Amino acid sequence: MGLGKTIQSIAFLQEVYNVGIRGPFLVIAPLSTITNWEREFNTWTEMNSIVYHGSLASRQMIQQYEMYCKDSRGRLIPGAYKFDALITTFEMILSDCPELREIEWRCVIIDEAHRLKNRNCKLLDSLKHMDLEHKVLLTGTPLQNTVEELFSLLHFLEPSQFPSEAEFLKDFGDLKTEEQVQKLQAILKPMMLRRLKEDVEKNLAPKQETIIEVELTNIQKKYYRAILEKNFSFLSKGAGHTNMPNLLNTMMELRKCCNHPYLINGAEEKILAEFRESCHHHVPHDFHLQAMVRSAGKLVLIDKLLPKLKAGGHKVLIFSQMVRCLDILEDYLIQKRYLYERIDGRVRGNLRQAAIDRFSKPDSDRFVFLLCTRAGGLGINLTAADTCIIFDSDWNPQNDLQAQARCHRIGQSKAVKVYRLITRNSYEREMFDKASLKLGLDKAVLQSM
CATH class of the missing domain: 3.40.50.10810 (Tandem AAA-ATPase domain)
Structure with missing residues (x-):
């Protein structure tokens, strides 16, 4: 690629x-x-x-x-x-x-x-x-x-x-x-x-992937447990034709919870109300930002990682499967005043190339590019970035490789760092381990040709 x-x-x-x-x-x-x-x-x-x-x-x-x-x-x-x-x-x-x-x-x-x-x-x-x-x-x-x-x-x-x-x-x-x-x-x-x-290209800079295991926050643990308990009857039946939609739905809810509890219907209002109560009338001016960051382990990590990357002069691509997850990340970037671009399935063709050009020009002040793995992971060139964060992994590991190849390609002069965020001891970890086995097929048939 x-x-x-x-x-x-x-x-x-x-x-x-x-x-x-x-x-x-x-x-x-x-x-x-x-x-x-x-x-x-x-x-x-x-x-x-x-x-x-x-x-x-x-x-x-x-x-x-x-x-x-x-x-x-x-x-x-x-x-x-x-x-x-x-x-x-x-x-x-x-x-x-x-x-x-x-x-x-x-x-x-x-x-x-x-x-x-x-x-x-x-x-x-x-x-x-x-x-x-x-x-x-x-x-x-x-x-x-x-x-x-x-x-x-x-x-x-x-x-x-x-x-x-x-x-x-x-x-x-x-x-x-x-x-x-x-x-x-x-x-x-x-x-x-x-x-x-x-x-x-003999001189292409190396790519280094780091898997970062993130802990669930207490709020996430509460919702994660609730999803499992609510769907216990489906989970205990195991997989079958009639049960498949329910299991897929449960799986999706768990993935949402691992990314950010705001993705679960009705959770945002509850979390904000609880956070307001815990402040005891001293509501901070960035109340919404603090509540958003503290609710999800991955966002806590991003909040610590981005300032260091910015100070180091890096430019960052963040990939997620979910458009609503990109909405949360966009909200975070706006409140932190980081300049960004975004491509997902809703962005029209001519606007996509304009966003890529704005991010890629030599004097660009854009720091982050938010991308949907499926819409922004194919065929585009973003070698201006040297850091890639995979916020949530795809069932198909080749889609994540395609995403990484947006910045690790010919024309890239810096070493590329890939950070893959995975929630520890969760369904997401299990899904990543199973998906990684699929790379073995590609390795066996094609890599040795």
Whole structure:
């Protein structure tokens, strides 16, 4: 990740273009990265690239003036296009745009292609209805949970070579022997171009990850116990089809409690009332800030860590799974008067790139960048930061690796420190230990290739 997949793909399309295959080419990428794709096309090639995204009205405007060639009478000329490359998002493909289905694409490049890991996802279904001659998948994390997901990518690339999932899983489903691993590697080798950071950049600063175990505060312990007691009947039944939603809900409530009790419905008002009572009429001027920090072990740690990082001239990325958790962190940063930027699923595409540029410019005064792991963890470059705090871990460890790679990538001149906050003796710790086992699959199959 951060090895220049974007530039390499654009160089590949330019080379194809130079030998006489004039497109049209299609690039499908996450919303956060499409502005960067357009920027790189304009920097490195002479090709005419257009971004196809936005409301129906703006897409109709693009169709009218930027997509199709017309004759002197204003009629469309079949197969003739004004653009060479069209950049769009996964959402556009999912929303089933017939105008994109009608075009015979000479090559498609799918960025962050692990989006296709689920055989039954709607995105794969939409892509099957498109005319795609040559396919290129870009991903830093092709193997995330199971070998099944790898089959999904291989079947999309070469359906004739990989027709049957059952057969593939019979050969490689459990990967118990070295022979199986070697056989799978032999299949992957001709289809996969893989580079590591150390192959490309010998002087890349090291990355050091520190797992910090945080204690639950007394308030958190009270709510944690209450969640377990309230859901005791579900927990004692164990996992089954009918019980699964209840268990997932309990799991989510425990995760919320580990992050910050304010995430639990109705807790904030109760905590503030109790804190006000404990002050005995001497209510401090930063009453809300103190109550917020003291309520959660992770925020107590952040409150101690950030001033030291600021004094050391560091810039910080903070990743969380939960948008409401980012709201609490944003509230904290405002009250502490730390300047920050933020990207989550609600931030629109053009505003995302503007936030990245403001944070990254050399004289920037922004200290913290708040990011949602899924929305801000893919494809963006934030090498201005040298510290990454993972506020809460993902069930899929590759998503956390993707997040860390926002700042630990080529162009990073400082050593990168990653702090992963995990609540001691809690469900969160158990979840992290189980998720870490998944990295073993990636290590066995890919790292040794």
